Amino acid sequence: MIDAISFKNGTFRYLDQRYLPLKELYVETQNYLEAIEAIKTLAVRGAPLIGASAGYTVMLGINAYQGDKAGFPAYFANLVAEVNASRPTAVNLFFATKKMEAVYDANFEADSLEALVAKMTDMAYKIHNDEIDNCDKIARHGVELLKQDFADVLKSRKLNVLTHCNTGTLACCGIGTALGVIRLAYQEGLIERVITAESRPLLQGLRLTAWELEHDGIPFASISDSSSAILMQRGMIDFAVTGADRIVANGDSANKIGTYAHAISAKYHGLPFYIAAPVSTIDITMAEGSEIPIEERDADELRKIFGTQVATPTTPVVNYAFDVTPGTLIRGIITEKEAVVGNYNEGLARVVNG
Ligand code: MRU
Numbered sequence: 001m002i003d004a005i006s007f008k009n010g011t012f013r014y015l016d017q018r019y020l021p022l023k024e025l026y027v028e029t030q031n032y033l034e035a036i037e038a039i040k041t042l043a044v045r046g047a048p049l050i051g052a053s054a055g056y057t058v059m060l061g062i063n064a065y066q067g068d069k070a071g072f073p074a075y076f077a078n079l080v081a082e083v084n085a086s087r088p089t090a091v092n093l094f095f096a097t098k099k100m101e102a103v104y105d106a107n108f109e110a111d112s113l114e115a116l117v118a119k120m121t122d123m124a125y126k127i128h129n130d131e132i133d134n135c136d137k138i139a140r141h142g143v144e145l146l147k148q149d150f151a152d153v154l155k156s157r158k159l160n161v162l163t164h165c166n167t168g169t170l171a172c173c174g175i176g177t178a179l180g181v182i183r184l185a186y187q188e189g190l191i192e193r194v195i196t197a198e199s200r201p202l203l204q205g206l207r208l209t210a211w212e213l214e215h216d217g218i219p220f221a222s223i224s225d226s227s228s229a230i231l232m233q234r235g236m237i238d239f240a241v242t243g244a245d246r247i248v249a250n251g252d253s254a255n256k257i258g259t260y261a262h263a264i265s266a267k268y269h270g271l272p273f274y275i276a277a278p279v280s281t282i283d284i285t286m287a288e289g290s291e292i293p294i295e296e297r298d299a300d301e302l303r304k305i306f307g308t309q310v311a312t313p314t315t316p317v318v319n320y321a322f323d324v325t326p327g328t329l330i331r332g333i334i335t336e337k338e339a340v341v342g343n344y345n346e347g348l349a350r351v352v353n354g
Contacts, residue, residue, distance in 0.1 A: 004049055004170050007056045007124065010063050014053070016043040017170055021211035032060035032079070039086040039093075042202060046171020047245045047281050048131040051092030055124035057083050058100045062117055069113050076104060088293040089254055089322045090245040095280040096127050128173060134278040135174030137336035142181030142241070142276050143188055145332055145339040149272055150190075150238070158192035159238040161185075162228055162266075165199045165256035166208035167243035167276070177276040178241040179212065181334065186218050194220040195237055197228055199256055201301045201319070225258045232269040240266050241334075244277040251327020251344030252289025253277075260323040263330070272331035279335050284352050289324035297321050 005014045012035050016025045027043070029035055035057040038044050044053045061079040065072065080097050087093060103123045107116050150159060161182055165171075168179035175183050185191045194213055199205035206222050213220040223231065231237045240262050244253040253259075253275050266273040286292060299317035304310060311317075332341040337354065340347035 001175075002169050004173060005044060005053055005056065005128070007059065007128075010060070012053075012056045012060055014038055014044045015170070017045055017208060018043055020170070021207055030060060030063070032057050032064060032083075035060055036083060036086050045204070046166060047090035047092040047243065048134075048172040048177070048278060049170070050087060050090045051096040051280055052124075052128035052131055052173055054083050054086075054093045054096040055100060055127040058097060059121055059124045062120060072113060073108070087295060089295045090281075091283040092245075092278075092280045099123055099127055131172055131278060131280070132174035134280075134336040135172050135176055135180040138177050138276050138278065138334055139175060139180040139184035141336070141339040142274070142334040143184050143190065145274070145334060145341070146181070146185055146190060146239070149331070153238065154190060159185075159190055160193050160195065160236055161191060162195045162197065162231070162237045162240040162262060163209060164197045164205055164225075164240075164242045164259050164262055166204040166212070168209060168212040170208050170212065171204075171243065176212075177243045177278065177334075178274075179209065181241055181274075181276050183216065183218070186216075192219070194218060195228070195231060196220055196222045197225045197258060197262065198222060199258060200225055201305075204256065225261070228262045229265040229268075232265050232271060237266075237271060239272045239274065239331075241274040241276055244275045244281050244333075245322055246286075246292050247275065247277060247282045247333060247348065248286040248289055248292060249284040249345055249348060250288050251330055251333060251340075251348065252292070252324050253327070253330060253333070254289065254292045254294065254322045254324045257320050257323050260325045260329075263325040267329050273325070273329055274332050274334055275325075275330055276334040279337060279351055282335070282348055282352050284349055289326065292322075292324055294323070295321040 013028045168176035196205040196209040244255045246254045263273045297319045302317045327344045332339050337351040
């Protein structure tokens, strides 16, 4: 399996996803500002991977500290604020920095700086390793739900699944969230073919999900984002499953721009639409999706395609990186604890607090 990120001897190593699938470029850094830049530019991306990278970025910042214990609290607070400012939508980033802050809060008074740093390093590794384990559990729960929802269909044929963006090893560390469900479902003989929507403008579906599926030998076809409705109309898709960047109390789920349109199409065609995500992606402090901060990215992401100008430099652009799919369009939210179906306010609170 690809190591999208790793942390060893104070060095953060990542696969720069901007160049995939044409070039596999690994970058090493000990500079936390460079790691923040990697998150901002989507060199590392995908909600769980952003969270794990945020933990390691905090460690890079801490390792660079040269002052005494008295000066550490102000330095640490500023460091966390800088990491938190890198990307706004994926709540996994804030989940990770909060975990690091909790270790600091619990141990700063009693510990030497050295002992504190050792405990924080352990936490950064734990955030990363937990996400790897979560993927396997999510996949198992997802496959159980699919077997239940498609019990009749599966007696006579396999299923065609639509997914959006990239939710695989590159986005999550382990086998992936939505892509992990797809991988296990394929291994268990449930899947005929995967349809990967390209995910304009940065093409995570076309470049990254396709790359992972090709590597695994899973049959797939890539489509433009706007093609999902006609494929559903023609019976070429049985269900859709995507990841999420933030799921709020009522089940409203932010994910890569274009997800909402697939979910509306799925509803219209009577097809189930699932979200697969770890509990670290759930934010029950927000009641509904309208509260989720939606990242707006540079206009040139649209005006240019991989450096080639395709619109005038003055073309006005609206470039939301994410949209919010209402919980009412989602058949189930598959987490490592359980697949939540039905009342999301109850079910999501249960998995977060349980
Ligand atoms: O902008 P990105 O590439 O970080 O967006 C990623 C997505 O929207 C993923 O679908 C989401 O983070 C879930 S990853 C398991």
